[in-house]
Amino acid sequence: GAGVSQSPSNKVTEKGKDVELRCDPISGHTALYWYRQSLGQGLEFLIYFQGNSAPDKSGLPSDRFSAERTGGSVSTLTIQRTQQEDSAVYLCASSLGVPPLHFGNGTRLTVT
């Protein structure tokens, strides 16, 4: 069975450009999460979608960050006007509504 799929696996962008990161969750999973891991740090919660409920956006670090989940499946995390401090590995996870979360391999974002 397919796991959580993220694309691209690597992204290099110039400071000030916008980027979109994509996540395909495990089929049937109702919950979808975005985390990021900066160099040498733990996993930082960004946003959480559960079914048709309003997303929990409490972890988004600034209004440059947004995410949507279309049709209860695929999700896109968008970072506008990227900054060097946005460089990190962005991890997507999905679950059946309760833990455990199943993670993808992440997108490594480098802002130059």
Place this chain on the structure above:
Amino acid sequence: DQQVKQNSPSLSVQEGRISILNCDYTNSMFDYFLWYKKYPAEGPTFLISISSIKDKNEDGRFTVFLNKSAKHLSLHIVPSQPGDSAVYFCAAKSRGGYNKLIFGAGTRLAVHP
């Protein structure tokens, strides 16, 4: 404020011996705890979990212990194997309907022959 703390950034253990990874938390609303393992360039993979109504859960070589009064949990791996070398993250979920996990900073385990 770090709600989940892993105070040891690294641990080195000889193959065949026991590895003990520690985790402390501050939020008394946490009711479910998990351990994840992460290899380089891969996402974290779920290892083992424990509910706050228990004090021990065992799965093969892996055992998690929970001490609620001390707000402390630990992961024991015995016997340790070289393939266990990875970064281990402790995570916790708060009761109250939200299922997001709060993660610690991780402990890098190296198991050497």
